[in-house]
Amino acid sequence: MTTPTPQGYKENSQGHLVPIESIKPMDLQRDELVAALVDKAKDLSFAMEAFKNLAYDDIEAHMQLSADEYDVELGGDLGNLTLSTLNGKMAVKIAIDRPIFFDENIHTAKQLIDECLADWAGNNVNLKSLIHDVFKTNSTGNLDAKRIMTLSKHKIDDERWQKAMKIIDDSIDRTRTKKYIRFYERVGEEKKLTQISLNFTAL
Numbered sequence: 001m002t003t004p005t006p007q008g009y010k011e012n013s014q015g016h017l018v019p020i021e022s023i024k025p026m027d028l029q030r031d032e033l034v035a036a037l038v039d040k041a042k043d044l045s046f047a048m049e050a051f052k053n054l055a056y057d058d059i060e061a062h063m064q065l066s067a068d069e070y071d072v073e074l075g076g077d078l079g080n081l082t083l084s085t086l087n088g089k090m091a092v093k094i095a096i097d098r099p100i101f102f103d104e105n106i107h108t109a110k111q112l113i114d115e116c117l118a119d120w121a122g123n124n125v126n127l128k129s130l131i132h133d134v135f136k137t138n139s140t141g142n143l144d145a146k147r148i149m150t151l152s153k154h155k156i157d158d159e160r161w162q163k164a165m166k167i168i169d170d171s172i173d174r175t176r177t178k179k180y181i182r183f184y185e186r187v188g189e190e191k192k193l194t195q196i197s198l199n200f201t202a203l
Contacts, residue, residue, distance in 0.1 A: 005017065008020055008021075010023060010028075010031065048198065052181060055092070055181055056094075056181065059083065059092065059094065059181075062083070063081075080094070080095055080096055081093070081094050082094075088186070089185060089186040089193075090183075090184065090185045090186070090193075091183075091184040091185075091193055092181065092182070092183055092184070093181070093182045093183075093184065094179065094180070094181050094182075095179070095180045095182070096177055096178070096179050096180075097177065097178045097179075097180065098174070098176070098177050098178075099145070099176060099178060100145035100146075100149070100172055100173075100174075101142065101145070101172070101173040101176055102143055102145070102148070102168070102171045102172060102173065103171045103173055104171075105167050105170060105171035106143065106148075106167075106168065106171045108167055108171075109164040109165075109167040109168045109171065110135055110164075112160045112161070112163055112164035112167070113131060113151075113160075113161070113164050114131075115160055116156075116158055116160050116161050116164070117131055133147075134147045134148055134150075134151065135148065145172075148168060149168075151164075151165065151168070152165045152168065152169070182195055182196075183195070183196040183198075184196065
């Protein structure tokens with residue numbers, strides 16, 4: 001539990017309590033502005049999360065009603081479906097993405113590939129650089145699965161390479177999923193549905 005700041009004091013970035021009268025008015029104003037905006041952003045974040053959960057629950061209830069008509073029991077996650085209004089001017093889409101991630105065995109595969117390169121490439125820095133780029137992490141700190149999976153297209157007659165490709169396949173974590181819900185409407189006379197942005201930075 002966070003200890004409340006004593007009245008008449010503000011906590012600085014070092015965690016020290018500073019008397020309010022010793023703080024510049026502009027610094028106090030900035031402090032209050034940022035705190036107020038962050039609190040509102042948190043409220044908006046909670047509201048969006050609540051709306052998302054409500055939307056999933058409502059759609060799941062609708063789908064269950066549809067299944068009940070045919071005495072079918074729904075199972076698993078809802079995904080890859082589109083619900084539209086009668087006039088086709090509004091739609092809700094749910095999509096499930098199954099991104100590819102690797103477990104720790106991917107490093108074993110990389111070691112075998114490096115051994116192959118050491119024998120094949122010699123001092124060919126360009127070939128080594130290509131493989132290095134394939135195993136480079138992206139901006140989120142994850143390996144680029146698509147680039148790594150392209151290695152298996154090369155049919156190379158070397159047991160180490162073939163073993164590395166088998167390890168790569170075995171190291172794929174297929175348990176993770178991401179579920180998205182998106183909302184669309186037809187604006188004016190446009191024929192195409194336009195996505196309603198819930199991305200703060202896109203507004």
